[in-house]
Amino acid sequence: MSTDTATPPAEQPDAAENPPPRPGFTQLFGRYLIEANSVMVTVYSLLLAFLIGAVLLIVSDENVRSTYTYFFARPQDALTSSWILVRDSYLALFEGAILNLNTLERFQAGTAEFGDLLRPISETLLNATPLIFTGLAVGLAFRAGLFNIGAQGQLIFGMLGALAVGFSLNLPAVVHLPLAIVAGALAGAAFGAIPGVLKATTGAHEVISSIMLNNIAFFFLVWAIGTGFFHSETKSELVTKPVDESATLPTLLGWLGAGLRVNLALIVGLAAAVFTWWLLSRSTFGFRIRAVGFNAHASATAGMHVGRTYASTMAFAGGLAGLAGAALSLGVGSSGVTTNTALEYGFDGITVALLGRARPGGIVAAALLFGALKAGALSAQPDVPVDISTLLQAIIVLFIAAPALVKAILHLRTPRGGMVTLEAKGW
Amino acid sequence: MAVKPYKLALVGLSAVGLAAVAACGEAPSDSGDDNADASFLACMVTDSGGVDDKSFNESSWNGMLAAEEENDDIKVDFKESSSETDYDPNLQSSVDDGCNFIVGVGGLMTENVNAIATANPDVSFATVDGFSEVENVYSIQFDTAQSAFLAGYVAAAQTQTGTVATWGGLQIPPVTIFMDGFARGIAKHNEDKGTDVQLLGWDVEAQEGTFINGFESATDGKSQSDTFIEQGADIIFPVAGPAGIGALTAAAEDDAVTAIWVDTDGYESTDYGSEIITSAEKGLANAVKDSVLAAYDAAQGGDAVTGSYIGTLENGGVSLAPFHDFEDDVSDETKAEIDALTQQIIDGTLVVESPASPTAG
Numbered sequence: 001m002s003t004d005t006a007t008p009p010a011e012q013p014d015a016a017e018n019p020p021p022r023p024g025f026t027q028l029f030g031r032y033l034i035e036a037n038s039v040m041v042t043v044y045s046l047l048l049a050f051l052i053g054a055v056l057l058i059v060s061d062e063n064v065r066s067t068y069t070y071f072f073a074r075p076q077d078a079l080t081s082s083w084i085l086v087r088d089s090y091l092a093l094f095e096g097a098i099l100n101l102n103t104l105e106r107f108q109a110g111t112a113e114f115g116d117l118l119r120p121i122s123e124t125l126l127n128a129t130p131l132i133f134t135g136l137a138v139g140l141a142f143r144a145g146l147f148n149i150g151a152q153g154q155l156i157f158g159m160l161g162a163l164a165v166g167f168s169l170n171l172p173a174v175v176h177l178p179l180a181i182v183a184g185a186l187a188g189a190a191f192g193a194i195p196g197v198l199k200a201t202t203g204a205h206e207v208i209s210s211i212m213l214n215n216i217a218f219f220f221l222v223w224a225i226g227t228g229f230f231h232s233e234t235k236s237e238l239v240t241k242p243v244d245e246s247a248t249l250p251t252l253l254g255w256l257g258a259g260l261r262v263n264l265a266l267i268v269g270l271a272a273a274v275f276t277w278w279l280l281s282r283s284t285f286g287f288r289i290r291a292v293g294f295n296a297h298a299s300a301t302a303g304m305h306v307g308r309t310y311a312s313t314m315a316f317a318g319g320l321a322g323l324a325g326a327a328l329s330l331g332v333g334s335s336g337v338t339t340n341t342a343l344e345y346g347f348d349g350i351t352v353a354l355l356g357r358a359r360p361g362g363i364v365a366a367a368l369l370f371g372a373l374k375a376g377a378l379s380a381q382p383d384v385p386v387d388i389s390t391l392l393q394a395i396i397v398l399f400i401a402a403p404a405l406v407k408a409i410l411h412l413r414t415p416r417g418g419m420v421t422l423e424a425k426g427w
Numbered sequence: 428m429a430v431k432p433y434k435l436a437l438v439g440l441s442a443v444g445l446a447a448v449a450a451c452g453e454a455p456s457d458s459g460d461d462n463a464d465a466s467f468l469a470c471m472v473t474d475s476g477g478v479d480d481k482s483f484n485e486s487s488w489n490g491m492l493a494a495e496e497e498n499d500d501i502k503v504d505f506k507e508s509s510s511e512t513d514y515d516p517n518l519q520s521s522v523d524d525g526c527n528f529i530v531g532v533g534g535l536m537t538e539n540v541n542a543i544a545t546a547n548p549d550v551s552f553a554t555v556d557g558f559s560e561v562e563n564v565y566s567i568q569f570d571t572a573q574s575a576f577l578a579g580y581v582a583a584a585q586t587q588t589g590t591v592a593t594w595g596g597l598q599i600p601p602v603t604i605f606m607d608g609f610a611r612g613i614a615k616h617n618e619d620k621g622t623d624v625q626l627l628g629w630d631v632e633a634q635e636g637t638f639i640n641g642f643e644s645a646t647d648g649k650s651q652s653d654t655f656i657e658q659g660a661d662i663i664f665p666v667a668g669p670a671g672i673g674a675l676t677a678a679a680e681d682d683a684v685t686a687i688w689v690d691t692d693g694y695e696s697t698d699y700g701s702e703i704i705t706s707a708e709k710g711l712a713n714a715v716k717d718s719v720l721a722a723y724d725a726a727q728g729g730d731a732v733t734g735s736y737i738g739t740l741e742n743g744g745v746s747l748a749p750f751h752d753f754e755d756d757v758s759d760e761t762k763a764e765i766d767a768l769t770q771q772i773i774d775g776t777l778v779v780e781s782p783a784s785p786t787a788g
Contacts, residue, residue: 096520103523123516222640226598236783237535237599258546259519332512335538339597339640340475340510378506378513379520382478386507 036403036412038357044406045399053392054086060385061085089384096379097124097372115257120375122253122260126331128371129262130155132269133324134349135356135363136276137192137317141206142358143280144313145293150195150210151321152346153217154188158322160224161187163329163337166243168229173246177330180247181268184326185319191217192318193311200307206314214346222339232336240336249331265327270364272320277360279316289313321346351397465502467726469494469719470526472517473507474533482642482668482690483601483711487532487555490715494723497716501723514539522547528722528732530555530715534600540564551722551732555715556601558785563731565721567714568785569738571601571689572608573772574707574745575664576779577765578687579612581705581747582662583624584761587683592627592655594674596642596667600783605666605689605707607631607781615768627655634782639670648673656684662704665689675699685753692748704757706748710738737785741773 023031033040058064064085067078095101097120106112134151141148162184169176195209222238224230230240252267253260280286291299292309300306324345329337352370356362370393377389399406406412471491473484491503504526506517514536521529522543528551531540537557544552544561553565582591593609595602610631613624629636639647648670652663656677663678664687665671671689678684679702688697688706697703714736722732738744747765750757771777 119519219640222597235535238597239535261515328512335511335514335535338511338535341512343510343512375516378516381506382504386477386509 031413034412035415036407037415038403040412041403041406042355042400044410044412045396048399048406048409049392049395050090052395053388054090056391057086057089057384057388058082089380089388092380092384093373093376093388095376096120097376113257115253115260118253118256119259120379122262123375123379124368124372125262125266126371127374128367129265129269129327129331130324130345131348131352131367131370132266132273132364133320133327134345135352135367136272136349136360137321137324137346138349138353139356139358139360139363140276140280140289140320141313141317142353143293144289144309145296146196146199146310146313146317147207148192148195148210148314148317149207149350150192150213150346151317151324151349152342152344153210153214154192154318154321155325155328155346156217156221156342157191157318158184158188158325159329159337159342160221160230160325161185161322162247162326163230163240163243166247166330167241169247170244171246176244176246177249177264180243180330181323181326184329185322188322188325189315189319192321193315196311196314199314200311206310218339221342225337225339235336237338239338242332242336243330247330249327261331263327263331265323265331268323268327269367272323273360273364276320280360285312321349324349348393351393354397355400465500467498467501467528467723468524468526469501469503469528469530469722470521470524471503471505471530471532471715472514472521472536473505474536475508475510476642477507478505480642480669481696483555484532486690486709486711487530487715490712491530491719493712493716494719498720498723501719503719511535511539515543518543522550527551527726528553528719530718531557533557549731551725553715553718553722553732555711558735562733565718565732566735567718567738568736569709569711569714569745570604570779570784571707571709571738571745572604572611572779572781572784573740574709574747575605575608575689576612576615576772577740577747577768578664578705578707579609579614579626580616580765580768581612581757581761582609582664582687583613583616583622584620584764585685585704585753585757586624586662588659588661589623590625590627590659591662591664592652592658592660593664593666594628594637594639594648594651594655595665596639596670598636598638602638602666603629603634603636604781604783605664606636607783608707608779609664611779611781619764627658627660639667642668642670644670645673645676649677652677656681661685662687664707672697672699675702678702688748694748694751701752703751704753705750708746708748710744710746714738714744739773740769 064081067081071078099117100120103112103116107117134155137151137154138148162180165180165183194213195206198204198209199206225238225240232239232241249263249265251260251263253262280289288304288309291304292306296306328341332341348370352363352366355366373389373392377384377386469491471488476482476484478484478488488505495501495503506521508514508517518529518531518539530553532555534557537554537559540552540554541559541561541564544564548563551563553567555567558566558568591613593606595606606629610626610629613626616622617624637651639651648665648667652674655663661684663674663684665674666689674686675697678686679699685704686702688703690709691706692708693703693706694700718736725732740746768777772779
């Protein structure tokens with residue numbers, strides 16, 4: 001943390017005459033480490049989040065807290081128990097998200113299948129899948145200078161769209177599944193286009209309209225599940241009919257073990273990320289999105305249809321969120337959809353997009369991290385409070401959104417290109 | 428190098444923090460964990476809402492804790508689900524953790540419990556508010572229409588305005604069964620005593636009524652209750668767990684209005700005892716506790732627990748709570764009639780019908 005280790009050689013204007021020695025790799029790397037560049041801010045944000053998480057774990061554990069009441073009488077109690085608690089908690093998260101060491105032991109002893117070893121990874125990927133889509137939905141709109149808070153509502157409509165096709169048509173799987181996925185994307189796109197069109201035609205701010213549309217979508221869901229069309233024929237609870245076998249997303253690793261639930265939606269998600277990358281950086285449409293996001297007035301002067309770009313970007317973002325809904329409703333299997341199925345994936349998409357810096361590759365990485373935190377927290381309870389995953393996510397994003405804070409806490413240097421902050425247009 | 432102010436602040440802060448928590452107490456001698464070396468591990472998987480939801484998850488967990496208290500050889504644990512997609516991983520990891528008995532709370536989880544119970548025939552399971560035909564799954568259900576029936580009868584006897592009201596959280600069987608029983612209790616009073624008490628918020632024939640679409644928002648509960656009070660209702664029966672508190676705050680603001688509580692004895696479990704005439708109780712904690720002890724007994728013989736349980740007035744699984752502050756307000760005549768009705772329901776001469784009634788195994 002000390003910043004006084006390596007003083008960089010001052011830039012000399014007459015360097016040609018007297019060239020300074022080129023800094024070696026280690027020196028460059030060391031300098032990189034103490035600089036507030038985007039990579040290191042992300043790394044330090046993660047480290048700080050886990051550090052704060054550790055403190056909160058200690059404070060929230062009654063047994064460990066009680067050892068602090070006699071800290072001066074026997075300090076080793078408090079220190080050891082704190083260390084053990086933090087170590088075991090993070091180990092439990094790791095075991096639930098990546099590799100369970102108990103299962104590994106059982107596997108080596110021959111009492112567990114290879115598939116059992118993959119279960120934590122499978123859960124991580126399964127949890128990450130909807131986040132990839134909603135992260136892209138928020139990130140794409142972000143690039144056009146739009147703040148899409150409506151991913152939750154778009155996801156809900158995508159869920160219902162995919163579900164409606166999923167149980168009402170009788171088709172072979174080859175046609176049925178893609179059709180159901182497309183239906184989800186279209187339903188999400190239609191709902192996502194609303195705030196875009198409103199902004200383009202009336203100037204209504206997309207933050208306000210998309211937040212409100214989330215509520216409309218949720219209560220529409222509650223109502224829709226109760227209707228005869230959606231409601232389960234066998235259960236009286238508020239739950240929908242299950243999708244047909246032919247529209248269910250096939251598992252990717254099911255042949256290795258029954259508990260491996262990660263499904264085809266992950267592949268669709270990665271494809272969507274690649275496509276979004278291509279769209280943004282290689283297509284004319286993507287150029288328009290970025291131009292409008294960079295400076296709407298200049299784009300308008302240059303002859304671009306700013307309103308049309310807003311509307312189509314929001315529709316596109318809605319389609320991506322709709323795919324998240326399709327991944328949920330076509331992936332839950334026989335149990336059907338309830339008012340709870342959507343969880344908060346749409347809102348989590350905002351944090352994923354922030355952490356991924358609105359770039360497709362970053363969003364996939366962020367989604368994987370959050371998916372791992374969720375899977376880890378779910379399996380680590382009740383020894384570790386299940387809310388720890390949400391808490392860590394929140395702290396990480398807090399730091400990511402405020403790089404100056406990380407810089408100040410750790411006394412990092414300002415990188416040569418200046419601080420990296422997310423473009424705050426449209427907020 | 429001068430000490431930087433922020434470092435000073437950090438040191439100061441940690442010193443204050445340390446002093447705050449670090450009293451100079453005596454180090455305790457070794458204190459053992461509760462039932463640390465118990466041989467029987469009973470686990471509970473919650474429905475969405477969490478283990479401290481002041482509602483059925485919490486009641487079930489209290490039952491688990493009571494079982495742990497009663498038998499030193501039992502240790503209990505729980506896993507929380509935030510949606511139905513968490514059911515499978517939570518049930519699976521409970522099996523992986525070596526749980527001997529796994530309770531799934533909530534009717535929606537029944538299918539998931541059935542699937543995992545079939546795959547693990549040596550482990551005992553239970554499902555709360557759901558019926559299962561799988562051998563090693565113990566079904567815990569409640570015929571709460573019976574206790575709600577008595578509550579409805581009391582409401583019809585106590586109303587001054589001739590109008591009472593009910594509203595629910597969501598239109599799901601564990602909720603509507605209360606509303607059915609309540610409506611039938613009022614109808615019974617109208618029929619026997621020639622009164623014409625109206626019920627707002629639930630039409631038992633059409634199975635339609637008023638729901639606030641959730642169990643969380645006491646604000647929504649209050650505004651719904653206020654609406655009913657404006658329409659003349661003077662007794663409110665909220666069937667919505669924590670959101671029902673809204674009805675109690677509405678009743679507290681209006682001297683003429685009182686409430687009837689659900690699930691637990693509201694006189695004990697809420698801060699509004701003086702507003703509550705009585706409660707339609709559902710003995711979740713006791714039933715869960717009994718199921719854990721039954722599973723323990725079965726495990727001692729090397730078996731998985733079997734059977735099912737339906738809480739009724741007869742076995743005390745459901746009941747009408749004491750009148751507490753309203754002991755003097757409720758006439759002796761009404762009390763006698765309630766006793767008689769209770770007996771008729773126990774004898775089977777009076778059947779409280781509800782489409783949501785548990786199906787017997």
